[in-house]
Structure formats: structure tokens, C-alpha cells
Amino acid sequence: MIHASADVQTSAIGDGTRIWQFCVVLPGAAIGRDCNICSHCFIENDVVVGDRVTIKSGVQLWDGLRVEDDVFIGPNATFTNDRHPRSGNRGFECLPTTLESGCSVGAGAVILPGVRIGKRAVVGAGAVVTKDVPDGATVVGNPARILES
Template identity: 45%
Template sequence: MSVEKESVFIHPTADVSSQATIGEGTKIWHQAQIMPGARIGGNCKIGKGVYVDSGVSIGDNVKIQNYVSVYKGVTVEDDVLLGPHMTFTNDLYPRAFVNEYTVYETLIKKGVAIGANATIVCGVTLHEYCMISAGAVVLSDVPSYALVVGNPGRVVGYVCKCGGRLEVEKLPKQGIQSKTTSCLKCGKGYEFQLGLIPVL
């Protein structure tokens, strides 16, 4: 195992491959399994029963809560929260009797938060700071700062970096080109251009 500093904590019941890379300050808890070739950045928290597949890349300051499996093809950038029991799929057409499948890349960008028991179907991108509510099923790409709920998942609003809700009405296709708003929780200001993309 490649460990960048001695500050890494690995629980005695965790199974961490000697061919995995673990960043400084990371903590890996009970019964986690980290496969060969996995890369976990610094200051991460890997919860009980987490599985990280070969070739997976996880950024810095990531929290993976209990019983999450991160399969081959998933990339997790910095500052991401993966809530307990959330699920990444790794096969669009699963059959028990078929031994071959295509790996579809799934990208979880900086600052994303995924709630407990949510499902992320493979092949999508979750853009910066979006928030996926508990139990949501994500079938397609999610815009930056979007709040997604339900099955199938749908955008119902937008959130600040701090997680607070932004009060933004849907902009028309023509006419108003932008709108400003601020977070009700922390006061941070945002400008939304046509299509509800935050411009900081």
C-alpha cells in the first residue's frame, strides 16, 4: 500500500490492498475493502463496509458513509459527500448469466452531496455542488448547484455551496437574461444566467 504520510488510520478489520494509494490524514473504518489500484486522496473518511473498486479515483476531503460501493468507472472529485447506503450502478444491462459488460464512466464533481439510499445510474455526470436528496434515482446528468429529488430524479431547485436553498424562479427562454439571488442560510450571492447556471 502506498501511504503518503503516517497520519493515515486504517481500522484492523479493514482490507486495504498493498497496491492502493491512500492520502495523508485519511481514515478507513471497520470492514472497508479497498482494491488494488484504487486511489484515495487526503483527509477522507471511509465508513464501515465501504467498497472501493480497482481503478477508482477519489479526491481529497471526501466523506463516504457506511455501506457504499464505489465501482470501477466512477471518479469522485474533492469535497464530495456520499451518504449511507447510496448506490452506484456499474452495468446498464445486467444479467446474471452474461459475463461481459461495458464500463460507463460516472463523474461526481467537486462539492457534490448525495443523500442516503440515493441511486446513481452509471454513465452520468453530477456537476459541481449539486445536491441529490435521500432516495432519489438519478438517470441523467445533473447541473451545477441543482437540487434533485424523487424517482426518477428531477431538478426542483438550486442550492448554495453551504447547502442552503436558493430562491430562484425559472427564467423564460427569452426576455430576462439573468437574475441575482442570495442564499437564505449564509447570504452568499449568485447570478443565474439563462438556463439557471450559477455564475459566481
């Protein structure tokens, strides 16, 4: 199901995926099965989204992002792919970021380029992730740090 107001330019979309109002998906993107892409999202060309992924409203997925299966991305989470952004810099090094299977990224979290969020890890709302998050860890704060149990 693709909402009539969405601008979806890729045909690489799995069965059962829903793309809601005012989303833009560029032609090079690949989206798996049974995903839910909520309203007001943007997905750039070099992005791969696995199966059963939920992307809440207001999220932009930039080139170099790999989202594995069963990932949750909360509203207004922010991803980056350039460590030294400058206006008009087309030759920047795009650093790949990976969200491994089953991880969750909380609302308003910021994920800096080139990091890996491990399997079933949780990034708390508003956290700023500057380095890799181990499998199963929960991180919070700015900069994000592992929450001790």
C-alpha cells in the same frame, strides 16, 4: 489510519485519510488526502476518490467511478456501472460516472451508470438519478428531477 478489520489492498491513499471497520479497498483504487471512509464500504479497482471526501457506511464504489474533491456520499447510496446487467456478463460496457467537486449524494440515492453529478449539486435522499445533474442543482424523486426554488 486504517482500522485493523479493514482489508485495504492499495497503497494509493493520501495522508490523513481514515478507513474504518470492515471496509474492502481493492489494489487499483486511489484515495486522496483527508478522506473519511466509514465502516462497511467497498471500493473496486478502477475508482478514483479525491481529497476531503466523506463516504458514509454501506456504500460500494464500482469500477469507472470518479469522485472529485470535497464530495459527500450519504449512507447506503448506490452506484451502478452497467446499463444492462446480467449474471456472468464479463464483457459489459463499463460506463463512467463522475461526482464533481463539492457535490452531495443523499442517503439511499441510486446513481445509474454514465451520469455526471455537477459541481456543488445535491442529490436528495432516495432519489434515482437517470441523467446528468447540472452544477448547483438539487434533484429529488424517482426519476430525479430538479427541485424548483
